[in-house]
Amino acid sequence: MLVLSRKVGESIVIGDNIVVSILEIRGDLIRVGIDAPREVKVHRREVFEAIEAANREALTASVSAISDFASSILGLPSKPGKKD
Amino acid sequence: MKAMENDVPVVEMRGGLLGFPEYTQFTLIKMNDEGLVYRLQSIQDEAINFVVVPAASFFPSYAPVVDDEVAARFDLVNGREVLILLVVTLGETFKDSTVNLMAPLLLDPNAQIAEQIIVENANLSVRTPLLAA
Numbered sequence: 001m002l003v004l005s006r007k008v009g010e011s012i013v014i015g016d017n018i019v020v021s022i023l024e025i026r027g028d029l030i031r032v033g034i035d036a037p038r039e040v041k042v043h044r045r046e047v048f049e050a051i052e053a054a055n056r057e058a059l060t061a062s063v064s065a066i067s068d069f070a071s072s073i074l075g076l077p078s079k080p081g082k083k084d
Numbered sequence: 085m086k087a088m089e090n091d092v093p094v095v096e097m098r099g100g101l102l103g104f105p106e107y108t109q110f111t112l113i114k115m116n117d118e119g120l121v122y123r124l125q126s127i128q129d130e131a132i133n134f135v136v137v138p139a140a141s142f143f144p145s146y147a148p149v150v151d152d153e154v155a156a157r158f159d160l161v162n163g164r165e166v167l168i169l170l171v172v173t174l175g176e177t178f179k180d181s182t183v184n185l186m187a188p189l190l191l192d193p194n195a196q197i198a199e200q201i202i203v204e205n206a207n208l209s210v211r212t213p214l215l216a217a
Contacts, residue, residue: 038153041099043202051187051202052103054210058173058184059104060133065174066123069135070115072178 148203
């Protein structure tokens, strides 16, 4: 891994069009600004990993399980949920 | 947000689902007459299936906040209608099934494009019970 030291207000350029800037340091919290092209997705790592894991769990090979699920929903009112 | 009426034969999933970037072409199949459950199946590999439900049917007050670039990609600023679908993780029973409120799918059924986005709302879970307990 490449390790660089930067001060507040300094930046790092990645490739031709990604710029990572150190905006502020307050205690153990560092605010980082990222300028990247639209097609480059930027996420907090733990969020990205949580969603990847949820997607892997959601992957369903069995079409019959999905059919069963769709049938089981029929006995419920049309707007069964509310919590969010 | 209106309910989706029909299947969407080809959906281009831009970037794929997170963790599955290689699958970008899907077909969306309605699994019951009420349109409460849909199956999202990869056209490239039919063993790749996800269950999705319209957010509006289960979480009527769900109001995902998206960043400006997502809004621009889906032309939301001009009032273009998109569907919000939630990815379901099937449980042993219906009650154990959960949905991912943090990363819904936005689907434009006319343009046949979709994307899994990460919403900016705080405190939404990737494993929210589909039914309130």
